[in-house]
Amino acid sequence: MSGQTVPADFSGHMLDLDEDEDLEVFSKNTSLAxxxxxxxxxxxxxxxxxxxxxxxxxxxxxxxxxxxxxxNPESHVTAxxxxxxxxxxxxxxxxxxDSSEYEVRRRYQDFLWLRGRLEENHPTLIVHPLxxxxxxxxxxxxxxxxxxxxxxxxxxxxxxxxxxxxILSCSPHFKVFLTAQELTSHKKQGPGFLSRMGETVRAVAxxxxxxxxxxxxxxxxxxxxxxxSNKVSSVDKVTQRIIKEQREYVxxxxxxxxxxxxxxxxxxxxxxxxxxxxxxxxxxxxETEDQIQHMSEVLVPALHEYVLCAETLKAVMRRRDNIxxxxxxxxxxxxxxxxxxxALQEEVDALADRVELANxxxxxxxxxxxxxxxxxxxxxxxxxxxxxxxxxxxxxAVWESFLLSQRVEPMEQRDGEDVS
Amino acid sequence: xxxSAHICKExxxxxxxxxxxxxxxxxxxxxxxxxxxxxxxxxxxMQETYTVYLIETRPAETVPEGGTPATPDTxxxxxxxxxxxxxxxLVTYPYIVIPPLPEKRVSDAYLxxxxxxxxxxxxxxxxxxxxxxDPDFVERRRGGLENFLLRVASHSVLSxxxxxxxxxxxxxxxxxxxxxxxxxxxxxxxxxxxxxxxKNPDKRFTALKHYCDELNTVISxxxxxxxxxxDRLYGVYKVHGNYGRVFSEWSAIEKExxxxxxxAGHHMDTYAASIDDILEEEEHYADQLKExxxxxxxxxxxxxxxxxxxYELEMAAQDLxxxxxQKEELATGTVRVFSLKGMTSKLFGQESQEQRESRxxxxxxSIQEGEEAVKEKNTECQEFVRTAWEDIERFKEQKDKDLxxxxxxxxxxxxxxxxxxxxxxxxxKECFNKM
Numbered sequence: 001m002s003g004q005t006v007p008a009d010f011s012g013h014m015l016d017l018d019e020d021e022d023l024e025v026f027s028k029n030t031s032l033a034x035x036x037x038x039x040x041x042x043x044x045x046x047x048x049x050x051x052x053x054x055x056x057x058x059x060x061x062x063x064x065x066x067x068x069x070x071x072n073p074e075s076h077v078t079a080x081x082x083x084x085x086x087x088x089x090x091x092x093x094x095x096x097x098d099s100s101e102y103e104v105r106r107r108y109q110d111f112l113w114l115r116g117r118l119e120e121n122h123p124t125l126i127v128h129p130l131x132x133x134x135x136x137x138x139x140x141x142x143x144x145x146x147x148x149x150x151x152x153x154x155x156x157x158x159x160x161x162x163x164x165x166x167i168l169s170c171s172p173h174f175k176v177f178l179t180a181q182e183l184t185s186h187k188k189q190g191p192g193f194l195s196r197m198g199e200t201v202r203a204v205a206x207x208x209x210x211x212x213x214x215x216x217x218x219x220x221x222x223x224x225x226x227x228x229s230n231k232v233s234s235v236d237k238v239t240q241r242i243i244k245e246q247r248e249y250v251x252x253x254x255x256x257x258x259x260x261x262x263x264x265x266x267x268x269x270x271x272x273x274x275x276x277x278x279x280x281x282x283x284x285x286x287e288t289e290d291q292i293q294h295m296s297e298v299l300v301p302a303l304h305e306y307v308l309c310a311e312t313l314k315a316v317m318r319r320r321d322n323i324x325x326x327x328x329x330x331x332x333x334x335x336x337x338x339x340x341x342x343a344l345q346e347e348v349d350a351l352a353d354r355v356e357l358a359n360x361x362x363x364x365x366x367x368x369x370x371x372x373x374x375x376x377x378x379x380x381x382x383x384x385x386x387x388x389x390x391x392x393x394x395x396x397a398v399w400e401s402f403l404l405s406q407r408v409e410p411m412e413q414r415d416g417e418d419v420s
Numbered sequence: 421x422x423x424s425a426h427i428c429k430e431x432x433x434x435x436x437x438x439x440x441x442x443x444x445x446x447x448x449x450x451x452x453x454x455x456x457x458x459x460x461x462x463x464x465x466m467q468e469t470y471t472v473y474l475i476e477t478r479p480a481e482t483v484p485e486g487g488t489p490a491t492p493d494t495x496x497x498x499x500x501x502x503x504x505x506x507x508x509x510l511v512t513y514p515y516i517v518i519p520p521l522p523e524k525r526v527s528d529a530y531l532x533x534x535x536x537x538x539x540x541x542x543x544x545x546x547x548x549x550x551x552x553x554d555p556d557f558v559e560r561r562r563g564g565l566e567n568f569l570l571r572v573a574s575h576s577v578l579s580x581x582x583x584x585x586x587x588x589x590x591x592x593x594x595x596x597x598x599x600x601x602x603x604x605x606x607x608x609x610x611x612x613x614x615x616x617x618x619k620n621p622d623k624r625f626t627a628l629k630h631y632c633d634e635l636n637t638v639i640s641x642x643x644x645x646x647x648x649x650x651d652r653l654y655g656v657y658k659v660h661g662n663y664g665r666v667f668s669e670w671s672a673i674e675k676e677x678x679x680x681x682x683x684a685g686h687h688m689d690t691y692a693a694s695i696d697d698i699l700e701e702e703e704h705y706a707d708q709l710k711e712x713x714x715x716x717x718x719x720x721x722x723x724x725x726x727x728x729x730x731y732e733l734e735m736a737a738q739d740l741x742x743x744x745x746q747k748e749e750l751a752t753g754t755v756r757v758f759s760l761k762g763m764t765s766k767l768f769g770q771e772s773q774e775q776r777e778s779r780x781x782x783x784x785x786s787i788q789e790g791e792e793a794v795k796e797k798n799t800e801c802q803e804f805v806r807t808a809w810e811d812i813e814r815f816k817e818q819k820d821k822d823l824x825x826x827x828x829x830x831x832x833x834x835x836x837x838x839x840x841x842x843x844x845x846x847x848x849k850e851c852f853n854k855m
Contacts, residue, residue: 224673227673228670228673231666231669231670231673232670234669235663235666235667235670238659238662238663238666241659241662242656242659242660245652245656245659246656248652248655249649249653249655249656251652252645252648252649252651252652253649253652255645255648255649256642256645256646256649259638259641259642259645260642262638262641263635263638263639263642266631266634266635266638267820269820269824270820270823270824273824273827273828274827276827277827277830277831280831280834284834374677374855377677377855378677378680378852378855381684381848381852381855382849382852382853385845385846385848385849385852386845386849388841388845388848389841389842389845389846389849391841392838392839392841392842392845393838393842396835396838396839396842399831399834399835399838400835402831403828403832403835406824406827406828406831
């Protein structure tokens, strides 16, 4: 019984939805998935989430029915601004999609919009982070090639992470993002600015009031999130430092070869071994540059992603807390006020349900996230270790071939002498 | 009978021991085994601390099965005594490329290297200064001094020097001072620092001097680059130690990932620690290069001596030519070269026949002496060129062989470093797999 059946069920319902779904979703229990006419009770939802815990990512990979790529960044110049548009290509066999292939162009703002909607609709699900808006350190220009490429890769990962999420990938916003040629009209719809403001104000008010008591499992989760954030940030910093030291090492190493060559110029017998050493050192320098490149392209983005994830987790925990706080506030009000008890009771009940759904959603997504994190970081570390082994193997071969050339030479010399 | 046989054997060994005609090193094992700090009063009666080195010598013989090698003779010498010995050799054998001594003082570069590494990564301000008593420096010097003695002892000419033998075995100070080499040293120092222009130096020596200049430049540069590269590499390895610490802390909050992270962290610590040995080995390579850096000075010294002798020859020849011209003028009465006597005789009248004849005779004498001098100097020059070039050829062969071996051992070191790296990262990968 695979979790893949869950989205499939939803998809059937999703076909019935119209464009006004967004408004409705907001006023309803936001912890529900995007299917509005849900026959399932909250408890059955919990059961379905529990199944996810045992899911291995490999299963997703083999039963993947949607493939998304982000590529082809192109500069767009208008009167007001310049920005980059990325091509988003989708290939899918999912029945909720009318076609099997879609090609659209999206800019970073569009991704921000998508993520915003996903978080709004699923406040206690862990939505994968987007790459940052600006690069703070190094003052990298926005349209620098490396920056664009790094961002493109991160955007690609983001969409794929969403597509792998059993609930988020069923989001109508996600579908619209992948399929609509013009996104602007869709962006305009949805909860207005004012209603969003209201939500924020309530959230702030609730956080000021504070929580009565956080359930134990979420206390543990909170602690873990704090620690994880620290550790991942540390590993990220250490990695950056290593790359910096490696770059400085390569710069110094580059001085070796010309010096040996210069020396070889004034020698007779020694010229050949000196040139040999010069060439070895040069080759090793190139391999080191390769290794730095690999680390920058594999380990650094992976760690960075999870640094951002840690912030996402913190936000998710905050939102969960707010939902609980809101319920507690209303509950208190219920206890004190005598007027309009019935109506308030209904509201309190609804909020209580909301809390339960929020908690269950988080619990379910939590183990999914942990498993995904473990998989991603493990593969990044393995890849790095493999590259390092490869690096040392290549350098070893370089020096061994030099040794070989030196062992052969004396024999040739002797032959020369005999002949003369 | 057993006793006398034993005594005979001892005598045999003793005779062999004294036989200095062949390469000393074949007969004698030489080691500089230890270093010790001493305090004492110096020449201006001030208290000073210095280091002495223990020289061990024993006859080089095959030890019988199950037998113990003969107990060595030992004595202590300090660095300044080694310097004295070398100066003596320089003066006594000017046509030989005298092996160099290790550095006298802790150089700035050495200090810099030490400070940088400690400061950056240990944050412990211990041993910020390195002086001549710094244990690492002393140890490197010990090796250098032993190398110096071995070089001298394996030289066909130098190894037969009696003073050298006494340096190794017993009181030598009086003997070396008896040779009166110090006067020669002073005059040689003066002449070496003098500026003079040689008209016809042997072209080989000129070329050799240029080669030495180039070699000096390039080895200096290589040593500088090596030190900087080592410093950077140290940084790379040591930062990985931080992985060890963080992984360990991280593993504490993880369930499934914990073990893998923890053990990977240990391998990162191993990796970080491995650089110390790697760089220690590399120091030997640097020392080998340094020895030849100092050798360039020794070779230039020989070239300089040649120029000096050649210059003296040219001066002597010039002097002779001058005297011959004077004789010719005196004989023919023509004044070609200005001389005070010539002028005064013009002004105050010709000198008498007697005066002229006595002057002529003196000149003849002087010319004869001059011709002898030139002949002698010429022989000296030719002999010097011959013997010096012989040793230079020997030196060149030694240099090519030694440096080639140094490059090969450098390659071997790199291979060893790569193998360690493969090991550590393969292990780390295994641990990551278990995450």
